[in-house]
């Protein structure tokens with residue numbers, strides 16, 4: 381790889397530019413994918429913490445939990461086979477100090493698995509109707525343990541007894557309360573919106589007005605969820621294509637400039653394979669360095685960004701994307717390589 | 732015995748009205764131990780001759796024999812290997828890789844080929860060519876003549892059986908030209924190379940063992956000291 385390295389050393393500026401270009405685009409890809417999964421997390425993190433794999437909803441609710449009402453016989457059947465009841469609605473909470481936040485209220489039953497699996501970061505689990513466990517995101521907004529919060533448009537208050545992590549739904553922090561309290565706030569006694577199961581194929585049959593759905597179908601149907609994922613995927617795909625084109629153009633121009641020399645080297649008996657290998661090695665090297673720096677920058681960014689920025693960078697995703705970008709750069713060297721293979725030593729000699 | 736022969740070689744470029752016969756039934760032979768000069772006016776077919784003799788182009792008719800075997804019967808890789816191992820080209824341009832220093836031009840030869848010229852002997856070549864002090868320089872830092880001398884050194888370093896040089900003294904003054912020609916003679920006589928030099932530089936004629944002339948693609952022997 382003698383030629384490749386000597387050239388990069390001699391043409392530092394050119395190669396620094398293209399490496400920088402790859403670095404920036406890779407960084408953008410990593411940050412976008414981090415944002416994508418970060419926003420996705422905000423949308424559905426709470427569901428992930430439950431460890432649920434299936435959900436029973438009203439057939440006509442179009443996979444929307446707040447719009448679904450599961451009738452009592454179906455609820456009884458579902459809870460008898462290990463399901464956990466849910467009451468969900470969006471609302472506003474205020475504390476006595478005047479902090480205000482729009483939240484998703486979720487009513488859960490103390491005998492069922494969501495309550496049992498609830499992980500408290502600090503404080504305790506709720507044990508009465510006038511107690512709530514809330515998302516730790518509310519801390520940032522000034523809510524504290526022991527605060528009394530009031531549900532908007534009601535006279536109902538409850539005390540924050542615990543904070544829990546990753547409790548987000550529909551991009552809002554979650555407030556967990558009892559089923560009874562949730563029904564009291566909505567003034568719909570007895571109404572259950574859905575029942576979730578750990579089991580992907582729960583053993584419930586003969587449901588009347590409801591149906592079992594896979595939890596992924598339910599998550600994908602969360603408002604804006606799939607549109608958002610698609611937008612990000614489109615942008616990331618586009619950036620991949622940009623990397624491919626940028627590398628192709630850059631290497632192509634560099635190669636065309638060297639073509640007479642490559643022609644003479646071929647005349648002198650240097651094998652085409654040797655020249656091709658060097659070009660491939662060059663694009664591999666600049667891609668690895670560019671992507672490597674981007675990974676480091678991404679890690680630093682993830683560390684210094686404030687907690688409110690919804691960014692979630694997964695190491696495995698970054699690794700896969702990095703490999704993909706490197707593959708793109710190798711593909712980008714194919715057209716320049718074709719020129720090298722094609723160049724006829726004689727035409728370059730002239731005179 | 733190493734020799735390079737062209738038998739009845741013609742080269743026709745183009746077709747129809749634009750057809751041009753650059754070489755017309757050329758017969759030629761160069762043997763190890765001799766320097767052969769090919770002179771002729773511009774456009775007479777000198778480069779065409781040299782590239783065909785060196786296997787960079789195939790003749791339209793006739794054949795090229797290297798050490799008795801036909802060049803065109805071999806495949807591309809074999810031709811490339813043959814050029815690498817047996818032929819040293821000094822071409823009219825682009826001989827040097829722009830991003831390699833003079834020393835690295837020789838290092839590149841080591842990367843692609845074994846059995847290159849021994850260090851001591853190569854020192855002598857560098858001395859004769861007067862480029863010992865240029866080893867750390869890049870081609871763009873050299874004068875045209877210096878570049879040409881480095882190109883000659885690069886071709887010699889691979890220690891080929893044949894040296895094919897296209898106008899190697901074009902950018903050199905008379906003294907340097909004669910020195911380069913002496914170096915070629917030394918390589919031919921002492922190391923049994925066959926040196927074929929294309930030139931329109933008449934000053935070199937008296938130094939060569941054989942002189943051919945090309946005019947309009949017709950080749951004729953002008954002088955043969957070996958007879």
Ligand SMILES: Nc1ncnc2c1ncn2[C@@H]1O[C@H](COP(=O)(O)OP(=O)(O)OP(=O)(O)O)[C@@H](O)[C@H]1O
Pocket residue numbers: 730731744745751753771772773774775776777778779780931
């Ligand atoms: N690839 C080509 N296609 C068509 N015609 C060509 C080609 N190469 C050379 N010729 C023609 O063949 C003739 C001989 O060219 P050649 O390059 O061999 O001349 P030369 O003796 O080397 O000239 P110079 O001294 O100027 O370098 C010229 O008339 C040239 O125009």
Ligand SMILES: [Mg+2]
Pocket residue numbers: 730731777778779897
């Ligand atoms: Mg010429």
